[in-house]
Amino acid sequence: MTDTTQQTPGATALPPHVTERLIPALAGRVQARVLVAGHGEPVLFLHGAGGLLWDPFLEALAEGHTVYAVEHPGADTESLEHLPGIWELVLFYDEILDELGLERVAVVGHSFGGMVGAELAANSPRRISRLVLIAPIGLWRDDAPIPDIAGVPADRLPELVLADPKSPLAELLTPPADDPQALFEAAVRMASVLHFIWPLPDKGLRGRIHRVFAPTLLLWGEKDALVSPVYAEEFAGLLRSSETVLIPDAGHLPQLEQQQATRQAVLDFLDRP
Amino acid sequence: MPYRDLPADFESKYESIWVTPPNTELCDPQKVAQYYQWNLDELELADQLGFDGVGVNEHHQNGYGFMASPNLMAAALARRTPNNSAIMVLGNTLALYAPATRVAEEFAMLDVLSNGRLAAGFPVGTSMDVNFCYGVTPTETRPRFREAEELIIKAWTQPGPFTFNGKFNKLRYVNPWPQPLQKPHPPVWLAGGGSVETWDLAARRDYTYSYLSFFGAKFGKKLMDGFWNRMDELGVDRNPYRAGFAQQICVSETDESAEKEYLEHCSYFFNKCLHIPPYFFEAPGYRTRKSTEFAIRTNQPGVIAASAALEKNWKTLNEEGFIIAGSPATVADKLIEAAKTLRVGNLHALLQIGSMPHELTKKNITLFAEEVIPRIRHIWDDEGWEHRWWPKGAANRSKSSSAASQA
Numbered sequence: 072m073t074d075t076t077q078q079t080p081g082a083t084a085l086p087p088h089v090t091e092r093l094i095p096a097l098a099g100r101v102q103a104r105v106l107v108a109g110h111g112e113p114v115l116f117l118h119g120a121g122g123l124l125w126d127p128f129l130e131a132l133a134e135g136h137t138v139y140a141v142e143h144p145g146a147d148t149e150s151l152e153h154l155p156g157i158w159e160l161v162l163f164y165d166e167i168l169d170e171l172g173l174e175r176v177a178v179v180g181h182s183f184g185g186m187v188g189a190e191l192a193a194n195s196p197r198r199i200s201r202l203v204l205i206a207p208i209g210l211w212r213d214d215a216p217i218p219d220i221a222g223v224p225a226d227r228l229p230e231l232v233l234a235d236p237k238s239p240l241a242e243l244l245t246p247p248a249d250d251p252q253a254l255f256e257a258a259v260r261m262a263s264v265l266h267f268i269w270p271l272p273d274k275g276l277r278g279r280i281h282r283v284f285a286p287t288l289l290l291w292g293e294k295d296a297l298v299s300p301v302y303a304e305e306f307a308g309l310l311r312s313s314e315t316v317l318i319p320d321a322g323h324l325p326q327l328e329q330q331q332a333t334r335q336a337v338l339d340f341l342d343r344p
Numbered sequence: 345m346p347y348r349d350l351p352a353d354f355e356s357k358y359e360s361i362w363v364t365p366p367n368t369e370l371c372d373p374q375k376v377a378q379y380y381q382w383n384l385d386e387l388e389l390a391d392q393l394g395f396d397g398v399g400v401n402e403h404h405q406n407g408y409g410f411m412a413s414p415n416l417m418a419a420a421l422a423r424r425t426p427n428n429s430a431i432m433v434l435g436n437t438l439a440l441y442a443p444a445t446r447v448a449e450e451f452a453m454l455d456v457l458s459n460g461r462l463a464a465g466f467p468v469g470t471s472m473d474v475n476f477c478y479g480v481t482p483t484e485t486r487p488r489f490r491e492a493e494e495l496i497i498k499a500w501t502q503p504g505p506f507t508f509n510g511k512f513n514k515l516r517y518v519n520p521w522p523q524p525l526q527k528p529h530p531p532v533w534l535a536g537g538g539s540v541e542t543w544d545l546a547a548r549r550d551y552t553y554s555y556l557s558f559f560g561a562k563f564g565k566k567l568m569d570g571f572w573n574r575m576d577e578l579g580v581d582r583n584p585y586r587a588g589f590a591q592q593i594c595v596s597e598t599d600e601s602a603e604k605e606y607l608e609h610c611s612y613f614f615n616k617c618l619h620i621p622p623y624f625f626e627a628p629g630y631r632t633r634k635s636t637e638f639a640i641r642t643n644q645p646g647v648i649a650a651s652a653a654l655e656k657n658w659k660t661l662n663e664e665g666f667i668i669a670g671s672p673a674t675v676a677d678k679l680i681e682a683a684k685t686l687r688v689g690n691l692h693a694l695l696q697i698g699s700m701p702h703e704l705t706k707k708n709i710t711l712f713a714e715e716v717i718p719r720i721r722h723i724w725d726d727e728g729w730e731h732r733w734w735p736k737g738a739a740n741r742s743k744s745s746s747a748a749s750q751a
Contacts, residue, residue, distance in 0.1 A: 151483050155511070221627045222363075222476065255633075262483055262629025269627075270479035 088133075089125055096166040100153040103167050104142040109133030114177045114341065115168070116140040117184030120220065120264040121243065128326035131334040132179070135342065139171060143184070145263025157267055157274045160187060161194045168198065177341055178285075179203040181326065182298070183264050186272065189280055189306075196284035203288045203337055206298050206323050209280075210306065211273035215299040221265060234294040234322040280309045287313040288340040292321030292328065314340075345383045346408035346617050348699040349375055355619040361407040362472045362620050376410065382702040384417065386695075388424050389706055393713035396734075396741055397430030397463065399692060401535075402437050403470075404477040408617035415450045422458035430738035431458050434535050434554065434692070435465020439485050440478045443513045444492035448499040448520050455524040460737025462526070466493055466551075467535040468542060472620070475627040482629030486541060488512050493545070500529040531733040533588070538567045540574065540634050546586070547578040552733040554588035554692060558618065560665030561682035564589055568686040584683075584724050585731040588690030591682065592697050594669035595711040602669045603658045605704060606697070610667055611656050613698030667697070672715030679720050689724050689731065 085091060089108040096103055106125055114136045116129060123142040132138045144163065145151045154160050164187065168176060177200050180188030185207025192199040208217060218231055228244045229236035246253040268274065287310050291300040303315045316336045318325040326333045350370065351357065358365055365371075387398040400417045403409035411417055418433045425431070431454060436447045455462040468489050474480045480488060491510045495518070498508065504519030524530050532551040536542040546553040553571060555564050571587060580586070594610070596602035661667045668678045683691060695712060696705045721741075734740060 152487075221482075222623060224621065224623060258626075258628040259633070262627075265628055266481060266483045269475070269481040 085125055086130075094167055094170045096163045096170065097153055097159070101144050101150045101163060103144060103163070105167070105171070106140040106142075107138065109135070109137050111136040112177065112341075113137045113139060113171075113173050114179055115164075115173070115188075117164075117178065117180035117187050118143065119182030119184050120261055122260050124243075126327060127330055128334060131330070131338070135338065136177075139173070139176075141167060143187075143263060145266060146259055151263060151266050154266075157187075157190055160267060161190050164191050165195055165198075174198070175200045177201040177203070179205070179337065179341075180207060181205040182323065183208055183268065183272075185209070186268070186276065189276055189283060192285055192287075193276070193279040193282040196282050199283070199285040201288075201341055202283065202285040203290065203340060204306065205290045205326060205333075205337075206292065206295055207289075207302075207306065208268065208272035208298055209274070209276040210302055210309075211271055212301065212305060215301045217272055217298055218296075219270075220297070221261070221269075231297045232323040234292060234320050234328055238328070240324065240327055277309065280306075281311070283310055285312075286340075288337065289313055289315040290325060290333065290336055291315070291317050292323060292325040293317045293319050294321060295323045295325075297323040345379060345411065345696065346613065346698055347371065347375070347410070348379070348612075348701070350407060350612075350616050354616050358619070360620050360624055361617055362403075363405050363476045363624055365405070365407045367405075370407065371410075379410075380417075382705070383696070384420055384424070386702070386705050386709060387421055390695075390709050390713065391421075391425040391427045391429040393710060394427065394717065394741060395429055395693075395713060397432040397738065398425060399432035399434055401434045401465070402467075402473070404473045406472070408613070415454060418454050418462075419457060422454060422461070425458075425461075428461065428737070428739040430463050430735045431461045432463045432533070432692075433465050434463070434533055434556070435467050437469035437473055438466055438492035438496070439469055439474050439480055439488035441492065442488070443515055444495045445499055445513070445515065445518060445520060447492065448496040451496075451530060452500065452520060452522055452524045455526055455530050455735075455737075456522055458737065460525040460530075461735045462524070462530045463533050463733070463735050464530040465533045465535050465554075466496075467556075468537075468539065470537075470625075471627045471630040472624050475630055476624055482627040484512070485630055486539075486632065490545075493549075497529060497532075497549075500524055526736050531735060533733065538570070539631065540570075541632065543571050543574045544578070546571075547575060547580045550732075552586050552588065552690065554590065554690060555686075555688075556590045556692065558590075558592060558613075558666065558694075560591060560668070561589065561686055562665035564686055568688065572687055582687065583729045583732075584687050584689035584727070585729060585733055587686070587688040588692060589682070589686055589688050590692040590694055591679065592667045592694045593675060593679070593708070593712060593716075594667060594697065595672055595675050595708055595716060596669075597671065597711075599670035599674055602671070606667075606669055606700070606708075607656060607658050609698040609700040609704070610658075610661055610669075611698070614661070614666070617698060672711060672719070675712075676716050676719035679716070680723055683720070683723060689729070690733075691720070 089106050092105045094103045178188040185204040186209035192202050225245050229241035246257045289303045289306050291303045307313045318329045318332050321328040390398050400414040402414045414433050418431050441447050451464045474485050475482045495513050499518050499520050505517040508515045508518050534546050534551045534553045535556050594602050594606035596605050695708045
């Protein structure tokens with residue numbers, strides 16, 4: 072196992088109990104940044120288009136588990152050249168699990184991270200013990216089109232993503248309009264996700280998801296205006312074994328909008344014997 | 345070639361002129377039939393009057409330019425330009441076509457059909473056309489462009505059949521019939537909005553580069569300085585015919601009559617035809633890190649132009665250089681100044697602007713041909729450069745070239 076423990080210069084300071092590791096994958100062509108914390112059974116966390124933050128939800132997971140939160144690759148455009156599509160991305164995660172020495176692992180994925188988690192579980196069904204998909208994308212219904220996040224003004228994002236667009240969380244979604252560099256960095260993060268889901272977040276998961284073996288929790292904010300909760304039914308109809316929890320008064324970020332209800336549902340599911 | 349009958353409240357009622365203006369609601373094919381005829385008539389008139397070239401370009405789902413296939417228009421022009429103007433197709437948006445041999449074939453057809461008069465434009469394309477209308481992944485925009493460029497040049501110059509194993513184009517047999525008439529191939533005219541990668545390609549392949557914008561020489565200055573600095577760094581000569589720029593131009597008898605005749609139509613253009621929300625201009629990933637700094641700045645002129653037009657501020661539009669308007673002498677002086685400032689030998693004269701009616705457009709074209717072209721034609725002669733990017737089969741009427749183009 073390669074283990075380079077070091078702090079990336081300029082990165083937001085992490086709590087002292089969170090370790091950052093840089094893991095090479097795809098024959099060293101791409102490097103993964105992984106945040107590790109906690110004790111107990113391992114959980115792989117895959118974040119959504121907003122980027123990787125050590126937030127209260129991860130903190131709660133780390134209380135009873137060893138959390139491995141991997142940053143989606145591609146903030147530097149060179150990495151994307153080695154990751155032309157979802158197939159290579161899945162192999163990238165599979166190799167990271169090898170490097171981390173995780174034979175079997177529970178996976179929690181949010182939004183785009185949920186899509187990647189489902190793809191990973193379809194590709195390596197025996198490797199994933201439990202799967203938690205929080206408002207995942209990856210399927211498409213013409214009667215419930217997922218809005219084009221690149222094709223709306225930035226100030227409309229809060230109403231698509233949050234049950235309460237006036238909540239302080241709105242600030243997380245919109246970088247300051249007068250800071251071109253911050254806007255560009257946000258655009259690069261977004262580009263690294265859009266790279267895998269343009270122009271629609273449907274890259275064939277429907278034809279692969281039947282391979283998922285792990286019991287799956289589908290967790291959705293009842294007021295998700297970005298990825299409608301009707302997709303919970305769609306996923307449930309395709310998975311072998313799933314249960315659905317709808318979180319009241321939450322939109323597309325239930326783990327931050329309704330922290331207590333979400334963490335309870337997720338932890339109950341993960342810790343079930 | 346804008347839609348000239350958009351509703352008066354278009355820009356407040358609709359999201360954008362590009363990508364999403366609802367077609368059934370806003371676009372009457374009967375009207376477009378008339379616009380296409382006018383457009384071709386105007387370009388044919390330009391040929392008769394002695395323009396060096398006539399230009400067409402490609403846009404999609406766009407209320408100010410609905411030549412989804414410029415090659416169709418170019419084919420019509422190839423048959424109806426007896427004065428042998430160059431056929432400037434600026435161009436085909438390479439990233440949209442896989443296999444890109446489609447472009448190699450159609451351009452070769454045009455070159456043969458026009459007896460070697462084709463200038464082959466290779467634009468990277470806008471984010472609106474490439475990413476939003478055609479669904480190309482933003483991060484693939486430039487890789488697809490680069491690969492298409494390589495494939496097309498090979499298809500034109502290597503004896504077929506050969507195999508091409510690209511990332512986006514995998515072809516066992518590349519063997520287009522015919523190859524182009526011009527040898528080694530039609531001159532390639534790159535068209536861009538200022539990405540550094542495109543300049544490097546121009547230098548490496550010895551292509552001419554045209555800066556296509558609606559914001560004139562004042563805003564183009566920084567960009568073209570960047571272009572020439574890069575050429576210097578790469579050891580490329582300063583032949584002005586390596587470079588071109590687009591300019592909206594309004595010619596009348598006097599400066600005063602120009603304002604009276606053209607202001608309304610220019611306002612229409614800047615208000616309605618550039619009504620494009622910023623998020624369509626640049627899907628995340630469309631620009632590389634290297635080229636972004638400039639892109640952040642280029643969004644500014646659009647805002648200034650729109651507000652100037654909203655105020656119907658003729659003075660601002662002229663002073664900022666968004667339009668060059670006035671008597672033939674005024675227009676010629678300003679164009680010479682612009683061309684010298686930018687060091688460009690190719691002028692893409694945009695002479696139909698916004699809601700400008702057919703008759704006024706013909707007047708603009710006529711005055712430009714008769715009164716302006718003679719004054720600007722020889723501005724680079726004293727430096728003695730050769731225009732190595734002029735189509736071999738086209739009439740060579742002059743040194744500096746001006747092409748009537750349609751946005």
